[in-house]
Amino acid sequence: xxxxxxxxxxxxxxxxxxxxxxxxxxxxxxxxxxxxxxxxxxxxxxxxxxxxxxxxxxxxxxxxxxxxxxxxxxxxxxxxxxxxxxxxxxxxxxxxxxxxxx
Amino acid sequence: xxxxxxxxxxxxxxxxxxxxxxxxxxxxxxxxxxxxxxxxxxxxxxxxxxxxxxxxxxxxxxxxxxxxxxxxxxxxxxxxxxxxxxxxxxxxxxxxxxxxxxxxxxxxxxxxxxxxxxxxxxxxxxxxxxxxxxxxxxxxxxxxxxxxxxxxxxxxxxxxxxxxxxxxxxxxxxxxxxxxxxxxxxxxxxxxxxxxx
Numbered sequence: 001x002x003x004x005x006x007x008x009x010x011x012x013x014x015x016x017x018x019x020x021x022x023x024x025x026x027x028x029x030x031x032x033x034x035x036x037x038x039x040x041x042x043x044x045x046x047x048x049x050x051x052x053x054x055x056x057x058x059x060x061x062x063x064x065x066x067x068x069x070x071x072x073x074x075x076x077x078x079x080x081x082x083x084x085x086x087x088x089x090x091x092x093x094x095x096x097x098x099x100x101x102x
Numbered sequence: 103x104x105x106x107x108x109x110x111x112x113x114x115x116x117x118x119x120x121x122x123x124x125x126x127x128x129x130x131x132x133x134x135x136x137x138x139x140x141x142x143x144x145x146x147x148x149x150x151x152x153x154x155x156x157x158x159x160x161x162x163x164x165x166x167x168x169x170x171x172x173x174x175x176x177x178x179x180x181x182x183x184x185x186x187x188x189x190x191x192x193x194x195x196x197x198x199x200x201x202x203x204x205x206x207x208x209x210x211x212x213x214x215x216x217x218x219x220x221x222x223x224x225x226x227x228x229x230x231x232x233x234x235x236x237x238x239x240x241x242x243x244x245x246x247x248x249x250x251x252x253x254x255x256x257x258x259x260x261x262x263x264x265x266x267x268x269x270x271x272x273x274x275x276x277x278x279x280x281x282x283x284x285x286x287x288x289x290x291x292x293x294x295x296x297x298x299x
Contacts, residue, residue, distance in 0.1 A: 016258040019140070046267055047200065054274070056254045056266045084262035 003095035006102050007071035008063065010090050011078065012039060014048065015058040017085040024081060025064055028073045031102055036061040045086050059086070065094060065102045110244055111151075111252045115260075118253070122261050140259055150251045188282075194274070201271040209268065213276030217246035221289050225296065235290075235297035242289035246281055248273035 013021055018035070025033055039061045040049030048057050064074060071091055078089050096102050161168065169177070202210070224245025228238040250273040257264060 014258075016255065016262075045265075046204070047198075049197075054250050054254050054270055056258050056270055 001097060003097060004099040006065050006094055006096050007068050008065050008092050008094040009071055009074055010092075011062040011064075011087060012041070012059060013062065013082065013087040014085050015055055015060055017081065017087065018060050018062065020081055021062060021078065021087075024077050025062070025074055028066075028077060029070045030064050030066045030074065032064075034063040036063070043086060043088070048086055065096060067102070111249055111256075114249060115253055115256050118257065119260055122264070126263075144252075144256045144259055148252060148255060191274070191278075195279075198267075198271060198275070201267040202275070204265065204267050205271050205276075209272060210276055213248070213272040214280050217248070217277050217281055217285060221246035221285065225289065225293060228293075229296050232298065235293045238293035238297045239286075239290045242293060243281065243286060246277075246285055246289065248277040250274040250278065 011021060022033065022035075037058075037060055039059050040047075041059070042048070048059055064071075066074065075089060075091060078087070082089070164171075221242040224241045225238055228241035233241065250270060254266060254270050254273070257269065258266060
């Protein structure tokens, strides 16, 4: 089966900022995304894990698979949105089966 | 009076934002983001506020009959559920005990004397307009309280520079337990002294 190279972007971001990130991802032309809820961890802002009472420390993991140009646009647009918010943005190479879906 | 609970968060948010804007030295051109659609949605349509306002309306329209139907769930187990809720809060606070390091002694003191100042102002106003002892107590409690449900989420959107480890810890782990353990009995006692006979 023929595989096609794409870029995978993973964004760990706090839940408050996630809606604006998702909006930006769609505006950049990505065909879709996946969101994993309630991820927790530790970074230079200290420990961030879900406390069900207050939503402020909740985090999500957003996975986007897109072409290289769209991926770079997403990366560039993510930086100003993440100012003052907790977030990690990484990009890697993946191969997909359905070229037209991503 | 109960309706005050539902609306008291909004003036607090606006006041907090205005104070922050002033000390950040930002011009009034930034006033847009105070009332941005996202913040408004967060304040008025977040789960807790919808539940609160909705329950209030249901109670108002169904009256005593409705209360009788709901009593086995809402009235009988109230104290027990409250106790479990508070234990759960204790777990939560325990998990985030490390945050106290970021808060520091001075801010912890602020988390204790600010409610006292708020309660004093609230009681004076309530007594001045002639509320009952219960009414004065309730206004004092409201004026002394710090939000940990709606306000932190709204603040995260409109004032992201503020460190949530500080403000959530202060309201949840300092002011809230203080008001429960010391505040309410204190305000009630003083209300009994200054209220109508």
